[in-house]
Amino acid sequence: MSGPTQPVALVTGASRGIGRAIAVRLAREGYAAVINYHSNRAAADEVVQEIAAAGGQAVAVQADVGNSADRERMVAETLAEFGRIDVLVNNAGITSVGRKDLLEATEESWDVVFATNLKGPFFLAQQVAREMIRLAKRSQIDYGTIVNVSSISAYAVSTNRADYCMAKAALQMMTWLLADRLAELRIRVYEVCPGVIASDMTAPVKEKYDKLIADGMSPIRRWGQPDDVAAAVAMLARGELPFSTGERINVDGGFHIRRL
Ligand SMILES: NC(=O)c1ccc[n+]([C@@H]2O[C@H](COP(=O)([O-])OP(=O)(O)OC[C@H]3O[C@@H](n4cnc5c(N)ncnc54)[C@H](OP(=O)(O)O)[C@@H]3O)[C@@H](O)[C@H]2O)c1
Numbered sequence: 001m002s003g004p005t006q007p008v009a010l011v012t013g014a015s016r017g018i019g020r021a022i023a024v025r026l027a028r029e030g031y032a033a034v035i036n037y038h039s040n041r042a043a044a045d046e047v048v049q050e051i052a053a054a055g056g057q058a059v060a061v062q063a064d065v066g067n068s069a070d071r072e073r074m075v076a077e078t079l080a081e082f083g084r085i086d087v088l089v090n091n092a093g094i095t096s097v098g099r100k101d102l103l104e105a106t107e108e109s110w111d112v113v114f115a116t117n118l119k120g121p122f123f124l125a126q127q128v129a130r131e132m133i134r135l136a137k138r139s140q141i142d143y144g145t146i147v148n149v150s151s152i153s154a155y156a157v158s159t160n161r162a163d164y165c166m167a168k169a170a171l172q173m174m175t176w177l178l179a180d181r182l183a184e185l186r187i188r189v190y191e192v193c194p195g196v197i198a199s200d201m202t203a204p205v206k207e208k209y210d211k212l213i214a215d216g217m218s219p220i221r222r223w224g225q226p227d228d229v230a231a232a233v234a235m236l237a238r239g240e241l242p243f244s245t246g247e248r249i250n251v252d253g254g255f256h257i258r259r260l
Contacts, residue, residue: 003140004083006057009237010034010074010128012065012120013092015044017199018149021226022089022233023047027056029234032082035060036074036092057082065092066115071124075131086141087237088128090121091149095201096161110163117167121148122174125189129182136186144187145237148175149229152195152252172248179246188245190236195252197224220253 009026013019015037024047027033033051035058037044044060051058061077063070078085094116097109125146132144150171153164172191179189195218196202196209213221232251241247250256 003135003138006030006032006082007086007141008032008034008078008082008084009087009089010036010078010085011089011091012036012063012124013038014089015040015047015060017201018194018197018226018229019089019091020047021230022091023058024050024054025227025230025234026087026089026237027051027058028054029238031087031237032057032059034058034074034078034081036063036065038062038064038092064116065090065120065124066112067120068123071120071127075124075127079131084135084140085128085131085144087145087147088125089147089149089233090124091147092120093117093149093151093201096164099160102159102162105162113163114167117164118170118174121171125174125178129178129185129187132187133185142186143239144182144185145239146178146182146187146189147233147236148189148191150175150191150193150248152193152250152255154193155256175248176246183245188236188239188241190241190245191248192229192232192236193248193250193252193256194229195224195250195255197226197229197251199226218253218255219257219259222253224251224253 009031011023014023014035023033035044035047048058063074135141151168154168175191
């Protein structure tokens, strides 16, 4: 292989929660990590420091994934800093603004949720895939991996988060489309589908989920942790499913199993 020898992972929304755990885990496994954040610079810096303290490499890059100029700058900064991209984790996401019942749902929430949770991930994957194809042709990476973080909300209805559910549902088709188009170009694409995970996103509805979990919402009766999701992403990045692409990996304590 020619060029920089350390593999590189770009993780969106890596300043907090699930993205943070993914970035820390990939850094521990030898990746140079790009810690994308939207507005919380202090949290992103903390992640960079945590990785550096453990002997890893990381850099924080501000970008709104819903903004095209920001996405372009983020990819350019990644290449300028580390010289290659092996893994893209489309993790950044927001919940429905105000969690309003669908009869009260607003276009403002729709626009920002779809920009962040669907448009951004699609066009970032497109841009990164072009770079991965170029790098693979020059033997500067072995293969590329794109992981899209969706949700059980892709198929489980929450009528107070209609836009969120619809954007997450579309990520499955996006994963299939990218997987089909990119397979011959040495890029595998996966969807990781978390259940209820302890993070800032779920903190405001903690009591509701405490009760649902205690009542047996999922066969494994506990909150998921960001590290549970990170373990799945790390397995995919390591290439442990070499004859699989377009696959959905559930990280949900078995929530997806229909039960009588
Ligand atoms: N928590 C769950 O139970 C759960 C379940 C299923 C799926 N998920 C999905 O998992 C992903 C991560 O969720 P989380 O619970 O870790 O969320 P979180 O704790 O709220 O963290 C969100 C992260 O995304 C970043 N972000 C938000 N908007 C962004 C934007 N426009 N551009 C770039 N970064 C942006 C935030 O950056 P700042 O720090 O700068 O704000 C932060 O790093 C999301 O896609 C979410 O839908 C979560």
